[in-house]
Amino acid sequence: MSTFVQINLDEIRSLSTQVLTGAGYGPAHADAIAEMLYTCQLDDCQSHGLFRLLMCVQTMKAGKIDGQVRPIVEPSDNAIVRVDARGGMSLLAVDAALPVLIEKARRHGIAAMAVNRCFQFSALWPEVERLSAAGLVGMAMVPSHSWVAPAGGKRGTLGTNPLAFSWPRQSGNPFTFDFATSAFARGEIELYKRASKPLPNGVAVDSDGNPTNDPQAALDGAMLTFGGYKGSALSIMIELLAGPLIDDMTSLESLEFAEGRSGAPYHGQIILAFDPSQFSGGLAEQNDTRAERLFADILDQGARLPSQRRFEARARNRARGYVEIPSELYRDLLALLD
Amino acid sequence: MSTFVQINLDEIRSLSTQVLTGAGYGPAHADAIAEMLYTCQLDDCQSHGLFRLLMCVQTMKAGKIDGQVRPIVEPSDNAIVRVDARGGMSLLAVDAALPVLIEKARRHGIAAMAVNRCFQFSALWPEVERLSAAGLVGMAMVPSHSWVAPAGGKRGTLGTNPLAFSWPRQSGNPFTFDFATSAFARGEIELYKRASKPLPNGVAVDSDGNPTNDPQAALDGAMLTFGGYKGSALSIMIELLAGPLIDDMTSLESLEFAEGRSGAPYHGQIILAFDPSQFSGGLAEQNDTRAERLFADILDQGARLPSQRRFEARARNRARGYVEIPSELYRDLLALLD
Secondary structure, eight states: OOOOOEHHHHHHHHHHHHHHHHHHHHHHHHHHHHHHHHHHHHHHOOGTTTHHHHHHHHHHTOOOOOOSOOOEEEEOOOSEEEEEEEEEHHHHHHHHHHHHHHHHHHHEEEEEEEEEEEEEOOSSSSHHHHHHHHTTTEEEEOOOOOOEETTOOOSOOOOOOEEEEEEEETTTTEEEEEEEEEESSSHHHHHHHHOOOOTTTTTTEESSSSBOOOOOHHHEEEEEBHHHHHHHHHHHHHHHHHTTTTTTTOOOHHHHHTTOOOSSSSEEEEEEEOOOHHTTSHHHHHHHHHHHHHHHHHTTTTOOOOHHHHHHHHHHHHTTTEEEHHHHHHHHHHHHOO | OEEEEEEEEHHHHHHHHHHHHTTTHHHHHHHHHHHHHHHHHTTTTTGGTTHHHHHHHHHHHHHOOOOOOOOOOOOOOSSEEEEEEEEEEHHHHHHHHHHHHHHHHHSSSEEEEEEEEOOOOSOOOHHHHHHHHOOOOOEEOOOSSOOOOOOOOSOOOBBBOOEEEEEEEETTEEEEEEEEEEESHHHHHHHHHHTTOOOOTTHHHTTTBOOOHHHHHHHHHHBBBHHHHHHHHHHHHHHHHHGGTTTOOHHHHHHHHHTTTSSSSSEEEEEEEEEHHHTTTTTTTHHHHHHHHHHHHHHHHOOTTHHHHHHHHHHHHHHTTEEEEEEEHHHHHHHHTT
């Protein structure tokens, strides 16, 4: 049975920066990463909270990341801001360019940010929620490693390619979603394997392209996208927009670059920002009411909006001043400080 | 058994304009619609080809559309072009604003077009393929009528909300997809009902929100999105971007507006355009090679790229100079001319 330990909110950041600086991240990167882990852990997003410190340490050990490098934001007159992470973790690059993206969206009505040459381990929802907190609509996409077969295929070509979206609501928390376009996360298949449990249908194919429920056959074969050929098309779109469009790697290239080492994948990222005021001809407030009617109609029939559980966790954890993480994870993290 | 009749390519346009002007569309609208029907029919896209003339006639009979009105393109300095279709069919508005969208994408790197107050019956792929033909990446979204339940729901809130995307390829035909975010098209359920055939699983719920295979129970209840809660989230995103963001109707409002009448739904449309040259820092050609490697890896494992059948039909029909449509449809169309 899992037991949990309480971590005070302050300790999330302090523990993170200690582990990160100990592993070789400079103070700027350590702070940016700690802030992201805090944001995720506060929302009880265990898969992207303190747990990810292990991946950050692994990534440094893999030897390709630069823990000190400063990102460079390319100056531009158009509606695109390009930021070169120069082989560092993505977050510092996003921090540097996000204010420029917001300014460009307010100037041009729509704007885009391309992050290049970065290691990526974080969830995308915190990034699009920084846009919705600024009153903009945000959309973000990244490739990953080519573990996912296209519809009708039998080997990994696509990444788990998440899509995140956030819509600002005048009533409070935004409408946000962030999902992988793979049917399952890679880590979930590993968990099924360890538990010797059969996979559900529609998650993976074996190396001959036949449907499989065997976790090992899935790892030897390929994962599937959600939603059949439609999910597969969406995943290919994300490869193109977050890869070749912005002069960065596809998931195939990213997996090759890793040379079998684990840790955060290296590739690019694209974020779009839309200004509701300019899109609506100055009628953003009336249209907020229109969107609220849509949300109300969803809730009224007993369906949920995405991210509601996360917002509830955020409110609860803020009020009580601590989060809970698995005791085993806490022991593993403390061991990293020895 | 269905029999087919050959229609010369010239006749697609002439038959269309005859039917449309006879029904009350002015020459400008009739030409724009005929061009769209030609484009779809040339690709053997039967559901959006000459068959749609019946819907155009129905839409005019429903009494709300203006067959003569000229769209107004709003002047702007930002990266958004807004065009008011003023209660006419969408196509003339798209024709008027698309050159502005292309010019804005080339100037700002990314640009968007909002079409307001239009009736919409056409597929979206011809519109995004006009962008990829201009060397840009195109994405388009529209709401429709609220026949689709959100994940976990039991009544129609969302439209069939298609997403279309086109990526220009230097080697020839673009990478294009255009899919409804509903699991099935509305018309498909009607066909199952007429044939007294049970629906596949995962297509619809009855009015209590329980899964159903009965077409009538599905029509009384609600359709489902593809891909469970992920497809549902994507569909909500499309509602927001192609509705409240651009000061236009959601699928709920569009269905109310129709007041039970059939014909083309009335709402807005959003189209995004990305300039690969500016996103890639001038390296579009190298990145075309990168994208081609992705496509080659998909094809090499026996998977298909979307739209391939359509491109094959286009080449074949162009070469032979005619298309084939069901004889019954041809009789119905000729009857409209009496």
